[in-house]
Every structure is written in structure tokens, then in C-alpha cells.
Amino acid sequence: xxxxxxxxxxxxxxxxxxxxxxxxxxxxxxxxxxxxxxxxxxxxxxxxxxxxxxxxxxxxxxxxxxxxxxxxxxxxxxxxxxxxxxxxxxxxxxxxxxxxxxxxxxxxxxxxxxxxxxxxxxxxxxxxxxxxxxxxxxxxxxxxxxxxxxxxxxxxxxxxxxxxxxxxxxxxxxxxxxxxxxxxxxxxxxxxxxxxxxxxxxxxxxxxxxxxxxxxxxxxxxxxxxxxxxxxxxxxxxxxxxxxxxxxxxxxxxxxxxxxxxxxxxxxxxxxxxxxxxxxxxxxxxxxxxxxxxxxxxxxxxxxxxxxxxxxxxxxxxxxxxxxxxxxxxxxxxxxxxxxxxxxxxxxxxxxxxxxx
Amino acid sequence: xxxxxxxxxxxxxxxxxxxxxxxxxxxxxxxxxxxxxxxxxxxxxxxxxxxxxxxxxxxxxxxxxxxxxxxxxxxxxxxxxxxxxxxxxxxxxxxxxxxxxxxxxxxxxxxxxxxxxxxxxxxxxxxxxxxxxxxxxxxxxxxxxxxxxxxxxxxxxxxxxxxxxxxxxxxxxxxxxxxxxxxxxxxxxxxxxxxxxxxxxxxxxxxxxxxxxxxxxxxxxxxxxxxxxxxxxxxxxxxxxxxxxxxxxxxxxxxxxxxxxxx
Amino acid sequence: xxxxxxxxxxxxxxxxxxxxxxxxxxxxxxxxxxxxxxxxxxxxxxxxxxxxxxxxxxxxxxxxxxxxxxxxxxxxxxxxxxxxxxxxxxxxxxxxxxxxxxxxxxxxxxxxxxxxxxxxxxxxxxxxxxxxxxxxxxxxxxxxxxxxxxxxxxxxxxxxxxxxxxxxxxxxxxxxxxxxxxxx
Numbered sequence: 082x083x084x085x086x087x088x089x090x091x092x093x094x095x096x097x098x099x100x101x102x103x104x105x106x107x108x109x110x111x112x113x114x115x116x117x118x119x120x121x122x123x124x125x126x127x128x129x130x131x132x133x134x135x136x137x138x139x140x141x142x143x144x145x146x147x148x149x150x151x152x153x154x155x156x157x158x159x160x161x162x163x164x165x166x167x168x169x170x171x172x173x174x175x176x177x178x179x180x181x182x183x184x185x186x187x188x189x190x191x192x193x194x195x196x197x198x199x200x201x202x203x204x205x206x207x208x209x210x211x212x213x214x215x216x217x218x219x220x221x222x223x224x225x226x227x228x229x230x231x232x233x234x235x236x237x238x239x240x241x242x243x244x245x246x247x248x249x250x251x252x253x254x255x256x257x258x259x260x261x262x263x264x265x266x267x268x269x270x271x272x273x274x275x276x277x278x279x280x281x282x283x284x285x286x287x288x289x290x291x292x293x294x295x296x297x298x299x300x301x302x303x304x305x306x307x308x309x310x311x312x313x314x315x316x317x318x319x320x321x322x323x324x325x326x327x328x329x330x331x332x333x334x335x336x337x338x339x340x341x342x343x344x345x346x347x348x349x350x351x352x353x354x355x356x357x358x359x360x361x362x363x364x365x366x367x368x369x370x371x372x373x374x375x376x377x378x379x380x381x382x383x384x385x386x387x388x389x390x391x392x393x394x395x396x397x398x399x400x401x402x403x404x405x406x407x408x409x410x411x412x413x414x415x416x417x418x419x420x421x422x423x424x425x426x427x428x429x430x431x432x433x434x435x436x437x438x
Numbered sequence: 439x440x441x442x443x444x445x446x447x448x449x450x451x452x453x454x455x456x457x458x459x460x461x462x463x464x465x466x467x468x469x470x471x472x473x474x475x476x477x478x479x480x481x482x483x484x485x486x487x488x489x490x491x492x493x494x495x496x497x498x499x500x501x502x503x504x505x506x507x508x509x510x511x512x513x514x515x516x517x518x519x520x521x522x523x524x525x526x527x528x529x530x531x532x533x534x535x536x537x538x539x540x541x542x543x544x545x546x547x548x549x550x551x552x553x554x555x556x557x558x559x560x561x562x563x564x565x566x567x568x569x570x571x572x573x574x575x576x577x578x579x580x581x582x583x584x585x586x587x588x589x590x591x592x593x594x595x596x597x598x599x600x601x602x603x604x605x606x607x608x609x610x611x612x613x614x615x616x617x618x619x620x621x622x623x624x625x626x627x628x629x630x631x632x633x634x635x636x637x638x639x640x641x642x643x644x645x646x647x648x649x650x651x652x653x654x655x656x657x658x659x660x661x662x663x664x665x666x667x668x669x670x671x672x673x674x675x676x677x678x679x680x681x682x683x684x685x686x687x688x689x690x691x692x693x694x695x696x697x698x699x700x701x
Numbered sequence: 702x703x704x705x706x707x708x709x710x711x712x713x714x715x716x717x718x719x720x721x722x723x724x725x726x727x728x729x730x731x732x733x734x735x736x737x738x739x740x741x742x743x744x745x746x747x748x749x750x751x752x753x754x755x756x757x758x759x760x761x762x763x764x765x766x767x768x769x770x771x772x773x774x775x776x777x778x779x780x781x782x783x784x785x786x787x788x789x790x791x792x793x794x795x796x797x798x799x800x801x802x803x804x805x806x807x808x809x810x811x812x813x814x815x816x817x818x819x820x821x822x823x824x825x826x827x828x829x830x831x832x833x834x835x836x837x838x839x840x841x842x843x844x845x846x847x848x849x850x851x852x853x854x855x856x857x858x859x860x861x862x863x864x865x866x867x868x869x870x871x872x873x874x875x876x877x878x879x880x881x882x883x884x885x
Contacts, residue, residue, distance in 0.1 A: 086729065088722075088725055088726055088729050088735065088737070088855075088856070102618035105536050106532070106535065106536050108532065113741070115739055135535045135536055137531075137535060139528070139559060139561075140557055140558070140560075140561035142524065143528070143557075143558075144525070144528040144531075144557065144558050144561065145528075147521065147522060147525035147528035147529050147532065147558070148528050148529070148531050148532035148535070150521070150522075150525075150528075150532060151501070151519065151521075151528065151529035151530060151531060151532025151533040151536075152533065152535070152536040153532075154499075154519045154529070154532075154533060155499070155533055155536060155537050155540075157536040157537075159532065159536065173522055174522060174525070177522050195558075198607045200741070235626060256741070257764065257765070260738070260739055260741050261736055261737060261738040261739070261764050262722070262725060262735070262736070262737035262738075263734075263735065263736055263737075263761075264729055264734065264735060281538075282499050282517035282518065282533075282539060283517065283537075284495065284496040284497045284498055284499060284516075284517055284518055285495055285496060285498075285515070285516050285517045286495075287495075287496070287643075289515070291466075291511075291515050291516055291517055291518070292517050292518075292520045293517065293519065293520065294518075294519040294520060294581050295502075295511060295519075297508060297509065297518070297519035297520055299509075302657040342764075342765070345762055345763050345764060345765075346762075346763045346765060348762040348763065349762035349763040352762065411464075415853070421765045422765075423763070423765055423766065423767040424762070424763045424765075424766075425767055425768075426767070432575075
């Protein structure tokens with residue numbers, strides 16, 4: 082099949098990618114600015130005509146994530162999506178998924194908070210996403226797309242990583258990427274298939290032991306062993322799955338650290354700065370967990386400063402500071418409440434923060 | 439020293455003993471963690487027997503709750519999933535929707551099904567998911583040490599209603615089963631008990647019915663089983679059964695609440 | 702022309718978002734990089750709506766802009782809000798229908814597309830937005846009409862394809878009514 086190019090909204094790209102990568106099920110609850118995902122899938126309902134994918138509007142975010150838990154228990158490729166307030170509700174389920182080591186894909190098209198907040202884009206869910214969110218010691222692999230193409234590509238990548246490590250994967254997007262349209266090169270349709278992974282519940286046949294999915298270990302020693310096993314897996318993920326993009330860091334005196342829509346703004350800031358002879362580059366974490374700490378540490382002595390550009394009060398900045406261990410000043414610029422700072426605004430503030438005339 | 443069950447059985451048979459009852463293969467050899475006199479063990483056995491008798495073990499997935507039955511999967515020798523508190527029917531929905539050919543059931547207590555999981559229960563029933571729900575109602579939170587349940591009776595003492603349940607403070611005993619029977623999505627709703635041999639026999643028929651119904655794709659089959667909780671009620675088992683008959687059964691009358699219309 | 706950064710603003714229901722979408726599709730057909738970035742939310746329901754469209758021969762950086770090469774305003778609120786968003790030497794298009802106050806800047810090019818009046822005259826108010834697009838493309842030929850047509854075929858559901866000739870006619874009508882108010 083020839084390369085197929087479509088103009089898609091970020092949210093539509095998630096839905097189209099889910100169908101094409103052979104996802105088995107989507108469970109979700111509508112919330113702005115990501116309802117296009119379930120709407121797009123629902124147009125193919127009942128039981129998605131192209132692949133037989135299950136699409137169901139749940140009664141709540143809580144129910145939706147638990148439906149994902151059920152489907153994932155049987156080895157199905159299951160996903161859900163929501164926006165910030167809905168993600169708060171899903172945290173219980175995510176902790177259980179991580180504890181039971183179930184693979185699934187969760188998409189957060191983030192909006193501004195706290196509370197009911199605003200429906201405009203935000204990146205204030207960084208802490209919730211990469212620092213746990215729910216109870217217990219656990220991590221999700223977190224992918225942060227900054228184009229609609231990545232929004233599309235990360236669905237398949239997300240499922241692949243989820244099944245490789247038997248762990249929930251989150252795509253942390255934002256209202257801007259979700260709502261904007263860009264060209265997307267579509268991949269060929271992959272058929273749905275369910276494998277026997279050795280852990281998934283499929284009904285106990287005579288010739289094998291029963292299987293059960295649980296995150297409950299009442300004996301502390303056993304629970305600790307379980308935690309150690311999960312932590313060993315996370316160490317493996319840290320070793321293998323750190324992803325980032327560098328733009329003009331070779332000769333940079335300053336490095337912007339940004340992900341998602343802010344990285345698009347930052348790319349323009351690089352142009353504005355270089356037009357004035359200020360050598361600015363960018364490191365864009367593609368995986369927010371695991372975080373590209375080692376690379377930032379390597380870059381730190383070569384530059385005069387780092388600036389995180391985030392649509393929050395400054396959350397990722399903590400990870401950048403931890404990474405560079407004080408080797409270089411790290412500052413933050415960003416707007417809250419759903420406001421996306423323009424490249425010019427970021428550039429002006431960058432110069433102010435680093436006392437550049 | 440642990441007793442070798444198999445050797446013990448052999449010895450008995452060698453002495454001329456006769457087999458009058460065999461435990462279903464669908465129960466593991468793990469001893470039940472339930473208190474003596476509790477109905478959970480019987481309920482487990484009946485469900486597992488029905489699955490074996492129907493020959494559907496390889497096609498059945500159970501969902502365990504949070505409550506006394508939280509480790510039900512230790513006793514059930516079938517494939518099972520442990521769900522977060524109250525979410526068992528949402529988990530069952532996820533399983534059944536993606537595996538419509540499987541037999542799926544949830545097993546939940548009163549706190550799980552009728553308090554923290556009310557929304558999931560109501561909406562699962564309202565969607566008419568083609569699953570079976572087994573609802574163990576003993577009017578108290580057993581696992582966590584005897585706190586008030588949504589189904590606790592008026593006047594019933596518990597650690598969180600130490601002076602007895604008062605309607606103006608704690609609300610009324612909630613008969614969610616009767617409410618669920620009103621929903622078009624439920625196909626078969628019945629209330630059973632397992633404290634006498636006769637009730638055990640009737641209950642097993644209801645459980646069988648709930649599984650058979652899944653072949654029809656007609657919606658939820660809900661079997662409530664009213665049981666005692668002698669530990670939580672602070673009684674001996676015989677006292678608890680007597681108290682249950684005198685107090686629980688009038689509030690939660692046994693019998694079919696909604697039966698499929700004969701066609 | 703390497704890059705065109707465009708803002709279209711008007712009332713919800715004037716077809717602002719779909720006009721941007723058609724232009725974006727035409728850009729795809731012409732092999733350009735495109736971004737279509739709407740304002741979204743409650744304001745979509747009857748309030749003001751605006752959309753940023755960027756067409757470029759290069760990778761597009763920020764979809765969020767403060768200043769635009771071109772701004773098209775379709776009501777008074779939008780003119781008041783976005784006249785200052787035109788880059789010096791850039792272009793402002795407006796439809797005078799319903800306007801009390803008119804553009805005042807003298808460092809930008811200003812064009813009038815009397816699309817509301819023309820559409821009413823022809824009885825084709827449904828394609829009012831396409832007429833505006835036609836007027837714009839006459840002055841800023843960033844994509845050609847054939848690609849707009851291809852874009853329409855690609856973006857509209859099949860049942861709406863019979864309306865495409867009407868849209869193309871509207872495009873030409875728009876091109877014929879655009880007036881130069883001021884060029885710098």
C-alpha cells in the first residue's frame with residue numbers, strides 16, 4: 082500500500098492509530114479537550130467495523146480504567162484516554178495495573194488545573210504522571226509527543242513497550258497537540274491478535290495451573306520481593322528506553338529543556354535566539370519517565386544555563402536540577418492556567434533570566 | 439508437622455471407608471481462611487462445583503473483590519482476577535466485552551457491591567453485561583473488623599455504629615438487589631441463603647441458572663446470598679444463623695426477585 | 702512564498718474553522734507542511750471562534766503565534782481584537798457586514814471582501830466562508846484552486862461531494878469581489 086497521508090487532529094490521530102495498530106479495546110469517559118478520541122472510535126461502533134475493536138463509553142473514569150484492567154488481564158491490547166481531572170480519578174486503577182504488572186495504554190490530553198481548572202492546554206500533570214500519581218512505588222513509561230505524527234506513532238510504540246515490560250504506558254499530551262491538525266503518515270492496518278503470554282487469564286485448561294491477576298501480597302516479605310522485582314524491571318527500562326531529541330546542542334551556550342507543545346515553542350525560540358547570535362539549543366525528552374538525566378548531566382558543563390519551558394509552575398525543572406547536580410543554573414519559564422507562552426515571550430524572559438542584553 | 443492429606447485418604451480407603459463426597463477439582467487444597475460457620479466457603483464451593491459440572495472451567499474467568507473474599511483466587515482453582523474495591527463489575531465488563539465467548543462472574547460483598555462500587559454495579563446492570571454477579575450480603579464489613587455495611591440493619595451494632603445503626607444518622611439498610619431488579623439490563627435476580635441443606639440446594643440451582651443464562655446473551659444474572667458473619671456479629675455460628683433467620687431474612691426476603699419470562 | 706501564518710476569526714457558526722480546514726487540506730495537496738490550530742471550548746458555541754493556519758515549505762515550529770502574516774476578521778469583535786496582530790507590512794482582510802468601526806492601521810495592507818452581501822445576493826449563504834477564502838487566495842495565492850478542490854474531495858464526506866462545484870464557484874466569486882482598501 083502506498084504511503085497514506087491524512088490531515089488529522091491530534092486526538093483523531095490517537096484513535097486512528099489505535100484501530101490501525103490492532104488495539105482490542107477502548108474504554109473511556111468524555112472530557113474536553115480529548116472527547117474526539119472516543120467520538121472518532123464510536124463512529125466505527127458497535128464493535129469497530131474495521132477490526133472488531135471494542136469501544137465503550139464507561140460511566141466514569143474510574144470504571145473505564147478498571148475495564149482496561151479487566152481486558153488487559155486477558156492479554157488484550159486495551160486503552161483509555163482522558164484529560165487531567167479524569168486522570169486524577171484513574172490513579173487508583175493505574176496503581177493496580179502497575180502492581181499487577183498489566184500492559185495497557187493510557188492517554189492524558191492535559192488541561193489546566195488544579196480543580197476543575199480550565200479546558201485549555203497545560204503541562205501541570207507532570208508530577209502526577211512521572212512521580213507515581215497513585216499509591217505505592219511504581220512508574221509508568223511516559224511518552225510525550227510534540228507533533229500529531231508522534232501522537233499517532235506513540236500509540237503503537239506505547240502498546241509495544243507496555244507488552245514488552247508488562248507495565249502501563251502513558252502518552253502525556255496536551256490540549257494543544259490534541260486539538261491541532263497536522264499531516265500524518267498512516268501505517269498499514271495490523272490485525273488484532275491475542276497471544277498466550279503465560280500470565281494472562283484465558284480460562285484454566287486441564288493441563289496447566291490456574292492463573293490469577295493480583296496486586297495483593299499480604300505477607301510483607303512477599304510484598305517486598307514483588308516490589309524488588311518491579312524495581313528491577315524499572316531499572317531495565319531506564320537502561321533501554323530513554324528517548325530524547327537534541328536540536329543544535331553541539332555549539333549551544335544555553336539549553337532549553339521542553340516537551341510536548343512547549344518544545345514546539347522552544348524550537349522557534351532557538352531560531353529567534355540564533356538570529357540575535359545567542360547560541361541556544363534544545364533537549365527534548367521524548368520519554369518523561371525514564372528521564373534523560375545522564376545526557377543532561379553530560380551537557381551541563383558545556384553550557385552556561387538551562388531553561389525549562391513548561392506550561393506549569395515548574396515541575397520538570399526538578400528532574401533537570403537533579404540531573405545536572407548543580408553543575409549549571411537551571412531556570413524555568415512558563416505560563417499557567419491554559420496559556421501557551423508565545424516564542425517571543427519565552428525568548429524575552431529567557432534573556433531576562435540569564436541577564437543577556 | 440503437616441498432615442499428608444493424600445496418604446490419609448489412602449489409609450481411610452484401605453480401612454474400608456466409602457467415598458460419599460469429593461471436593462470439586464475447581465477448589466484448591468488451600469484451607470479456607472473464613473471463620474467457622476461463615477457462608478463464604480459454601481458459596482465458593484457451589485460456584486466452583488457448578489463450573490465443573492457444566493464443563494466450562496477452561497472458559498471461565500472469575501473476578502474477586504476486596505473484602506473477606508479478597509483472596510478468593512487462592513481457593514478457586516480457575517483463572518481469576520483480583521479487582522480494586524468496588525470495581526469488580528467494571529473489571530468483569532472489560533473481560534467480557536473483549537472475550538464474549540467466556541463465562542465471566544464477579545464475587546462481591548455488600549461493601550464492595552453496594553457501597554464503594556454502587557456506580558459500577560448499577561451501570562454494569564444497566565448495560566446488561568452478559569455476566570453473573572454473586573453478591574454475599576452479611577450486613578457487616580468482616581475483613582476490616584466489623585464496621586457498618588450499607589446493608590447493616592437498623593439497630594445493628596458495629597465498630598463504626600457502636601450504638602447501633604440509626605436511619606437518621608447512617609441511612610437505611612440498602613437493598614440494592616431489589617433496585618437492580620428494576621433495571622431492564624438485569625435478566626435474572628434472586629436472593630438465596632446457604633445456612634441449611636435445603637437452602638444450599640436451592641442456591642446451587644440459582645448459581646447454575648446464572649451461568650446457563652450467559653449462553654443466552656440476555657443481560658446480568660444476579661444472585662444475592664444472605665449469609666451470617668458470626669465474628670462480625672459477635673455471636674456463635676448457631677446464634678448467628680438464628681439471628682439471621684429472625685432479622686436478616688425479614689429485611690432481605692429469600693426467593694426469586696426477577697425471573698426470565700418463559701417464552 | 703515559504704511560510705504563511707494566518708489567523709481567521711469570527712463568530713462561531715460562520716464556518717471559520719472549516720474554512721481553515723479546507724485551506725489546510727489544500728496545503729497538504731500542494732505538498733506543504735501545515736498546522737491547523739483552533740481556539741476551542743465554550744466560545745465555539747455561538748461566541749467567537751478563531752483558527753491559526755500555517756502553510757510552509759519547511760518544518761513548522763510553534764503553532765502558537767502572536768503576530769501573523771495575514772489576519773481575516775469576520776466580525777467587529779475579531780477586528781477589534783486582532784487588528785494589532787498583523788505583522789507590519791502584513792495583510793488584513795475583513796467583511797464590512799455589521800462593522801461599526803473599520804481598520805485604522807496604516808502600516809499594513811487592507812482588503813475588503815463583501816462576502817456576506819454577495820452570498821445573500823446569490824442565495825448561497827452556506828458557502829459564505831468559501832467566498833472569503835476565494836478573496837483571500839486571489840491576493841495570497843499560497844495554494845492553487847485545483848488543490849483546494851482536491852482538498853475538498855479529501856476532507857468532505859462522500860455525500861457532500863455534490864456540493865463541491867458550488868464551493869468552487871464560491872471560490873471564484875470571492876476572488877472577483879475582493880477590493881483593495883490600502884496597500885503599503
